[in-house]
Amino acid sequence: MPRSEAARAESTPSRTAPAASRWAWFARRLALVVVATALVAFGWAWWASVLPGTYFAMDMGVPDYGGGPGGGSGSAAAHAAVHDDTSVGATAAIGSGTTSVTDLVADPDRPADVHVELVARAERITPDGGEPFDGFTLNGQSPGPAIRARQGELVEVVVRNDDVADGVTLHWHGVDVPAAMDGVAGVTQDAVRPGESFTYRFVAEQAGTFWYHSHQASHPQVVGGLFGALVLEPAEEGTDAAADALAAIHTYPGGQRTINGAVGDAHRRAAPGETVRVRLINTDSTPTSAWVTGSDFRVLAIDGQDLNRPGQVEGQAVELTAGARADLEVQVPAQGAVRVQVPGASLVVGPDGAEADTSSAPRESVDLLTYGEPAAVGLDPAAADRTFAYDIGRWPGFLDGRPGYWWTINGGILPAVPMYMVDEGDIVVMRIANNSGEVHPMHLHGHHLLVLSRDGQPSSGSPWWVDSLDVEHGESYEVAFVADNPGIWMDHCHNLPHASEGLMTHVAYSGVTTPFRLGRDSGNDPE
Numbered sequence: 001m002p003r004s005e006a007a008r009a010e011s012t013p014s015r016t017a018p019a020a021s022r023w024a025w026f027a028r029r030l031a032l033v034v035v036a037t038a039l040v041a042f043g044w045a046w047w048a049s050v051l052p053g054t055y056f057a058m059d060m061g062v063p064d065y066g067g068g069p070g071g072g073s074g075s076a077a078a079h080a081a082v083h084d085d086t087s088v089g090a091t092a093a094i095g096s097g098t099t100s101v102t103d104l105v106a107d108p109d110r111p112a113d114v115h116v117e118l119v120a121r122a123e124r125i126t127p128d129g130g131e132p133f134d135g136f137t138l139n140g141q142s143p144g145p146a147i148r149a150r151q152g153e154l155v156e157v158v159v160r161n162d163d164v165a166d167g168v169t170l171h172w173h174g175v176d177v178p179a180a181m182d183g184v185a186g187v188t189q190d191a192v193r194p195g196e197s198f199t200y201r202f203v204a205e206q207a208g209t210f211w212y213h214s215h216q217a218s219h220p221q222v223v224g225g226l227f228g229a230l231v232l233e234p235a236e237e238g239t240d241a242a243a244d245a246l247a248a249i250h251t252y253p254g255g256q257r258t259i260n261g262a263v264g265d266a267h268r269r270a271a272p273g274e275t276v277r278v279r280l281i282n283t284d285s286t287p288t289s290a291w292v293t294g295s296d297f298r299v300l301a302i303d304g305q306d307l308n309r310p311g312q313v314e315g316q317a318v319e320l321t322a323g324a325r326a327d328l329e330v331q332v333p334a335q336g337a338v339r340v341q342v343p344g345a346s347l348v349v350g351p352d353g354a355e356a357d358t359s360s361a362p363r364e365s366v367d368l369l370t371y372g373e374p375a376a377v378g379l380d381p382a383a384a385d386r387t388f389a390y391d392i393g394r395w396p397g398f399l400d401g402r403p404g405y406w407w408t409i410n411g412g413i414l415p416a417v418p419m420y421m422v423d424e425g426d427i428v429v430m431r432i433a434n435n436s437g438e439v440h441p442m443h444l445h446g447h448h449l450l451v452l453s454r455d456g457q458p459s460s461g462s463p464w465w466v467d468s469l470d471v472e473h474g475e476s477y478e479v480a481f482v483a484d485n486p487g488i489w490m491d492h493c494h495n496l497p498h499a500s501e502g503l504m505t506h507v508a509y510s511g512v513t514t515p516f517r518l519g520r521d522s523g524n525d526p527e
Contacts, residue, residue, distance in 0.1 A: 049398035051415065053521030057187045057488055057514055061419035061505055062412075066386030066428070070421060070510050101188055101514045104179040104487055106201045112156035114149040118170075120192075120214075121162045125225055125252070129263035133253040135224035136164060136214075143248050143261055143283075144212070144228030151207040151235035160197040167191030167523060168226065170200060171215035173323055174304050174467040175230065176446055177202040179487025179512070184445070185216040186516050186524030187488055187506075192216075193523070207234040208304025209279040209325040211248070215526050219285070219496035223253060227283050232304070245276050247340060247347045249290075249320075250283045257344030268349045270332045276349050278328045278340050282320040285495045287441060287470050289365065291317040292330055293357045294338040294350075299366060301327040305448060305465035307368075308375040317365045321470030322441035323494040369454055372462025381452055381480040385426040388418070390491075392471070392503065394436045399502050407436060407493070407503035414502040420491065422483040423510050432469070433476035443468045443494040444507060446487055449479040468494055486512055490526070500527035 063070075118138045125142055126132040138144030149155045161168050169191055171183035181202045185191040192198045213227035229246050245268040251257050259266040270276050277300060282288050298310045299318060303325055318326050330338045330349060337350025339358060348356045393408040409417040422428055429452070434440055444467060451464040454477050471477060492504035504527065518524055 049413070050401040051519055054517040054519040056517060057506060058419070058508065060415045060518075061417045063421050064388060064418035065421050066388045068386040068421075068426065069423065098511045099486065099513070101179045101487055101512060101516075104512075105181065106154060106178055106203050108201075110154050112201065113153035114147070114155045116145070116147055116155075116157045117160070118144060118157060119160045119162050120164050120168045120226060122164050127252055127256055127258050127261055127263050130252065130256045130258070131254055133224075133256075135253065136221055136226040138226065138228060141261070142225030142227075142252075143250065144226070146229040146231065146246055147212070148231045148233065149204045150233045151204050154201065154203050157200045158197055159192060159200065161192045161194050163194050164221070164226075165194065166217040166221070166525065167193045168214050168221065169198070169216045169526075170212050171218075171445075172200070172202065172210065172212050172230065173443075174208075174210040174325065174448075175202065175204075175206060175232070176448070176485050179446065179485070179489070182445055182487065182489070183212075183215050184490055185526045186518035186522055187490065187514055187526065188516070190516055191524050204232045206304055207232050208301055208306070209281060209327055210304050211281050211283060211323075211325070213283065217525050218527055219500060222283065222496065223251075223285075225252070229279070229281055231279065243274070243276055245270075245278045245347060245349055246281070247278055248281045248283055249288060249342050249345065251344075257342075259342070259345045259347050262345075264345060266345070266347050267352075268347060269352060270337075270349050271351065272332050272334050274332045276330055276332065276338075278330055278347065278349065280318075280320060280326045280328065280340070280342075282322060282324050285322050285441075285497065287319060287321045287439060288342050289317040289319050289361060290326065290328070290340060290342050291359070291362050292328065292338060292340050293359045294333055294336055295330040298329045299326060299368075299371065300329050301325075302368060302464065303448065303466045303468060305463075307372045307464075308462040309373040310371065310462065313366055315362050315364070317362045319365050319470060321468050321494070323443050323468040324441070324466070324470070368461065368464045369451065369457065369459050370461040374460065375463055377450055377463045379427055379450070379480060379482050381427065381429050381450075383427055384429040384480065386420075386422060386428050388420050388428065388430045390418075390430055390432045390442075392432070392434045392436045392440055392493075404501075407498060407501055409503070409505055414504065417502075417505045419505060420507045421510055422507060424483055424486050426483040427480065428483055429478065429480045431476060431478050432471055434471040434473055437473055438498075439470060439472045439495075440498060440503065441468055441470050441494040442492075444481070444491045445489040446485045447481045447483075447489065447507070449481050452478040452480055483507075483509065488512055488514055492527075496527060 337354035337356035339356035
């Protein structure tokens with residue numbers, strides 16, 4: 001018998017072969033088909049996740065119109081665009097843009113009322129009372145200089161990058177700046193490379209406590225020191241800045257917990273009986289809490305927004321999610337001092353040398369859903385023009401070709417996430433639900449969110465406006481905002497490693513485009 005016929009005879013069971021032998025042959029062939037199919041599916045999933053070397057922000061995601069005008073799936077075009085470096089991305093699916101984000105600026109002819117120059121450097125830092133580490137400074141210090149302006153003034157900040165190799169930007173966290181000034185590398189500007197500079201200009205339309213930080217390679221740069229406080233005082237005269245106490249909470253490399261750059265205790269001199277507004281800023285990527293000994297207190301504001309008729313608080317903590325701020329009003333006692341505590345650090349407010357008691361964290365926290373008294377909010381959520389879902393989960397898969405267990409938005413791993421599309425003037429309602437197993441501090445750029453409900457319970461206290469919202473596992477929030485600031489705005493988790501792991505998308509205004517690019521070859525890495 002020829003060899004080919006012998007081989008066929010061995011590999012193919014004859015019709016007279018036992019049934020078991022025939023089934024074994026078919027089983028082997030079926031297993032090969034299954035394995036081959038799985039490999040093809042695996043390869044397709046990998047290829048579909050790989051982002052091009054450069055791409056536009058509008059390539060990221062599938063347009064979601066929330067039931068408003070401009071709908072149509074657009075998903076195929078958006079998905080294809082992200083694999084095409086020559087494409088203008090999902091713009092093909094949502095209609096041609098007419099306004100570049102670079103055109104959305106403050107009056108270029110108006111002179112600045114407040115001018116600040118900041119120089120970013122990579123250098124060795126030793127926190128007050130701490131251990132040295134390799135980090136980043138602004139004007140040779142970390143935190144960077146506190147910037148103060150009055151409501152209505154035009155603020156101009158020139159940032160020069162001396163030698164930060166990855167480049168830098170500054171994002172004005174919680175300030176509803178014009179889109180071109182938002183400081184997001186690859187979306188609103190290119191990263192400022194060593195030897196270059198960028199000028200930020202915006203009118204301080206708001207009053208309150210804010211902060212600034214790098215949004216280029218943001219996790220290592222913010223942890224390493226590229227941040228600072230921003231205080232916008234009310235327009236009316238008579239505000240006493242001396243009655244303010246800044247308290248920027250930050251954990252530097254090595255687990256060094258600080259307030260205003262000092263490990264352990266920071267101090268603010270104040271006379272007995274003096275009332276002081278303590279401006280707490282959580283610059284870390286994880287939530288924290290604050291509590292007070294030596295005084296009752298009131299929560300005057302959250303995220304730069306005053307609360308209506310806040311009541312006295314005793315024996316409760318105040319929760320601050322990542323990026324959040326809380327203004328507390330305390331009064332220095334006749335004897336001793338006030339201690340505002342966070343885990344691992346304190347701000348002592350009182351006369352020099354005055355003692356301040358310490359205490360463990362209270363078991364209960366102020367519930368901002370019920371704290372204070374209701375007031376008019378200036379929008380009607382029942383008349384929403386668009387309604388969106390932002391469902392946070394987790395699923396195994398590929399993120400830009402990397403296998404892992406990634407965060408998902410509405411079931412998709414980036415770039416298969418929604419791009420929330422709005423028109424200027426829209427009233428928007430969004431339901432944020434978290435079933436991912438971890439807490440997420442959610443941050444929308446360029447806007448403040450009005451909390452309507454938590455887990456179905458309506459807000460009954462003061463209007464609670466936030467730009468950074470803590471969403472625990474198993475929780476859901478309904479929030480609303482007015483689309484009154486055109487641009488392309490990041491909507492992401494402010495646990496910065498989570499954002500870099502895919503928990504990030506955008507709210508985009510129809511008709512707005514960007515010339516800047518993201519991707520491994522772009523030099524822009526906002527997270």
